[in-house]
Amino acid sequence: MQAEVYYAGREIGTIDWSPDAYGVQIALDCETPACGGALLRCYAQAGEKQLRIGLPEPQCGRLVLRRRLSREMLRDAGCLTAVPDRFYLAAEPKSAAAGEEPVQPEPLQGTALRTGDAVLDALLACGAVQAEAAGDALVLHCAFASDRPFALAPAFVLCTVEEGVARLRWTKKDAADGAASNAHTD
Numbered sequence: 181m182q183a184e185v186y187y188a189g190r191e192i193g194t195i196d197w198s199p200d201a202y203g204v205q206i207a208l209d210c211e212t213p214a215c216g217g218a219l220l221r222c223y224a225q226a227g228e229k230q231l232r233i234g235l236p237e238p239q240c241g242r243l244v245l246r247r248r249l250s251r252e253m254l255r256d257a258g259c260l261t262a263v264p265d266r267f268y269l270a271a272e273p274k275s276a277a278a279g280e281e282p283v284q285p286e287p288l289q290g291t292a293l294r295t296g297d298a299v300l301d302a303l304l305a306c307g308a309v310q311a312e313a314a315g316d317a318l319v320l321h322c323a324f325a326s327d328r329p330f331a332l333a334p335a336f337v338l339c340t341v342e343e344g345v346a347r348l349r350w351t352k353k354d355a356a357d358g359a360a361s362n363a364h365t366d
Contacts, residue, residue, distance in 0.1 A: 185222065187213045187269040193243070195222070195233075195267050203254055208236055208245035210269065214307070218271040218323055224257070224264035230273040231257035231264060243269070271323075295320070295350045299334045317351040 193210025222233040236243035254260045303309040308331035322331040324346035
């Protein structure tokens, strides 16, 4: 059986769910969504239960996963005799109360991604940091954990941290101040 795979409420690929004598063979093939460097795992929703299928591997611009799920794993998730209701990619499983996987913001496209700061622009260009428009500013953000390095570390004194996400609000004034200070150091 083949089913759609979703990310942030949008269909991005397919998964083949093929039962065999040992469990189920899985073959996932999805486009690579813009996720700010977060590790996306594939999950299946079966009623109120979640089944973590695995961590897809980037291959040729796509996310691919091939594996077998054992009968024990399927039984624990309530999927031994029935196919899950929904398949999705996310950094962590959705809560049953939410009813949808967490929507993660897509990065801005084009020239709006430029802050004017060489380090921040490089982080945006490589996808380590994502950006969202907020009026006349950009809000840069990335995953944060106190025991690991994080992408916005070069500007850590300007960041706020909330619920595992570091954020930096960058305005046009910040860009102008940065350009002025660079001009004085030459």
